[in-house]
Amino acid sequence: MVTFFPMPYPGETLYSMIARYHIWSGNLNSKATLRDLFNTTSVTAGRELPANIKLLINNLPDKCTLTVDEIIKKHTLYKCYTAFLPSERATYIYDLMAGENGSLIFTALGMCNNNMKIDSSLKYCNQCVESDRNNFGEAFFHIEHQVPGVLMCQKHFSELYICNKSTQIKNRQEYLNLEFSISEKDTIVAPLNKKIIEHQKKFSKNIESIINGSFGFKEMNFFREYYLKELIHKGMAESRMKIYQQDLLRDFKNYYGDDYLTLLGCNFDIDNKYNWVTAITRKHRKSFHPIQHLLMIEYMNIDIKELFYSDYMEVRKKTYKNKTDEEKASYREKWLKLKNEYLNENTTFIRELDKATYIWLNKYDRKWLGENSPIKKTCGHSKKINWEKRDEEMLQEVKEVVEAIYNSKEKPERVTVGAVGRKIGKVYLLQKYLDKMPKTKLYLQEKVESVKEYQDRRVKWVRENVTTNGESEWIVLREAGVR
Numbered sequence: 001m002v003t004f005f006p007m008p009y010p011g012e013t014l015y016s017m018i019a020r021y022h023i024w025s026g027n028l029n030s031k032a033t034l035r036d037l038f039n040t041t042s043v044t045a046g047r048e049l050p051a052n053i054k055l056l057i058n059n060l061p062d063k064c065t066l067t068v069d070e071i072i073k074k075h076t077l078y079k080c081y082t083a084f085l086p087s088e089r090a091t092y093i094y095d096l097m098a099g100e101n102g103s104l105i106f107t108a109l110g111m112c113n114n115n116m117k118i119d120s121s122l123k124y125c126n127q128c129v130e131s132d133r134n135n136f137g138e139a140f141f142h143i144e145h146q147v148p149g150v151l152m153c154q155k156h157f158s159e160l161y162i163c164n165k166s167t168q169i170k171n172r173q174e175y176l177n178l179e180f181s182i183s184e185k186d187t188i189v190a191p192l193n194k195k196i197i198e199h200q201k202k203f204s205k206n207i208e209s210i211i212n213g214s215f216g217f218k219e220m221n222f223f224r225e226y227y228l229k230e231l232i233h234k235g236m237a238e239s240r241m242k243i244y245q246q247d248l249l250r251d252f253k254n255y256y257g258d259d260y261l262t263l264l265g266c267n268f269d270i271d272n273k274y275n276w277v278t279a280i281t282r283k284h285r286k287s288f289h290p291i292q293h294l295l296m297i298e299y300m301n302i303d304i305k306e307l308f309y310s311d312y313m314e315v316r317k318k319t320y321k322n323k324t325d326e327e328k329a330s331y332r333e334k335w336l337k338l339k340n341e342y343l344n345e346n347t348t349f350i351r352e353l354d355k356a357t358y359i360w361l362n363k364y365d366r367k368w369l370g371e372n373s374p375i376k377k378t379c380g381h382s383k384k385i386n387w388e389k390r391d392e393e394m395l396q397e398v399k400e401v402v403e404a405i406y407n408s409k410e411k412p413e414r415v416t417v418g419a420v421g422r423k424i425g426k427v428y429l430l431q432k433y434l435d436k437m438p439k440t441k442l443y444l445q446e447k448v449e450s451v452k453e454y455q456d457r458r459v460k461w462v463r464e465n466v467t468t469n470g471e472s473e474w475i476v477l478r479e480a481g482v483r
């Protein structure tokens with residue numbers, strides 16, 4: 001039992017609190033401090049996920065209000081490391097930290113075989129050191145600076161420094177006090193540039209949400225389902241079963257760049273089919289490093305709160321039946337219509353007619369588009385539309401239809417561009433590209449009927465075809481449907 005223990009500063013690590021105790025206690029060596037706090041000297045000074053926390057709490061003075069739960073959740077990296085783990089695993093790690101089996105913690109994370117480098121060096125920000133000295137009278141280690149993948153102080157957007165002493169220390173039982181450990185030999189974690197700062201801002205914001213939020217735990221494959229849903233939306237997957245891995249890998253690399261991925265220990269070889277980006281989108285039983293999840297989340301622009309507040313079944317359902325299903329059907333229909341209208345044309349030609357449809361299908365329905373596009377003709381240069389020739393052909397077709405409408409003995413039909421287009425099966429071309437066919441356009445301008453003209457023609461038709469026996473004018477108008 002100790003007679004005093006420092007209360008934590010905001011965002012301070014437990015390690016840092018113990019390091020401050022060590023100095024204040026006046027203990028000559030770290031073993032004495034370990035004996036004070038844990039009743040044993042066989043404890044290692046855990047930096048990220050320390051254990052023996054119950055022992056520590058039991059040794060604190062009665063008036064000290066710190067609890068095991070508060071220490072684990074607020075003053076260690078527990079929340080960061082377990083955010084993406086299933087509940088049972090997270091609880092197991094929690095119990096290991098509270099208890100005395102610290103050596104099992106790393107294995108329990110289940111990340112042994114994902115090649116992520118473990119770096120437990122201690123980091124700090126120079127500007128935070130200054131402001132902490134002003135506000136609290138001493139510097140201390142901040143939780144958010146120790147999170148793996150964090151290269152920048154999110155408060156000051158400045159480089160983090162690696163406490164050189166923490167990389168050299170042979171004695172795993174020593175607690176370094178930041179005030180006494182800053183040295184000229186300390187080097188920055190990584191030089192920052194504009195691009196890194198932008199990525200780090202997003203990365204840190206998500207870390208902050210995890211540290212300060214109280215998100216529930218999820219099933220291992222919950223995140224995969226959520227990512228799939230987003231990938232489908234992004235056009236990187238067609239369905240849960242079909243992901244365009246090569247496109248995804250290239251786009252992912254392009255988004256972050258090799259340098260940034262290397263800094264975070266997450267770079268991969270596109271040609272290696274066992275790369276982690278592919279693995280995380282497949283059904284898996286091993287867990288992934290939180291950095292990897294956070295990279296996926298940023299890449300897909302996922303709102304982390306929305307992610308954690310989503311329900312597994314809901315996500316699965318959404319993955320199956322995306323809102324794009326209806327859109328898909330309508331785009332497919334448009335494409336097929338064009339394709340059937342222009343049986344002799346190639347994909348480029350049809351794409352030019354309706355670029356939006358082509359782009360949408362190419363993005364969200366690529367496989368189908370491939371199967372439903374004109375078969376490539378091997379010979380020849382890419383075809384440019386010969387509008388002059390098309391105008392001539394169109395004019396002939398349009399003339400025939402218009403004349404047929406005017407000469408019909410049936411009940412009159414109004415002559416409009418749409419009606420003519422429907423009759424020749426070329427509505428789209430007529431409505432969108434009439435300007436490119438001046439002769440057809442001129443002809444249609446002359447022949448298309450105004451409402452008034454159409455009414456007159458109907459009245460005339462009624463007079464000629466319906467026996468009204470000289471009845472009054474209004475009956476004729478009624479028969480003609482003219483008010």
Ligand SMILES: [Zn+2]
Pocket residue numbers: 125126127128129153154155156157158
């Ligand atoms: Zn700072």
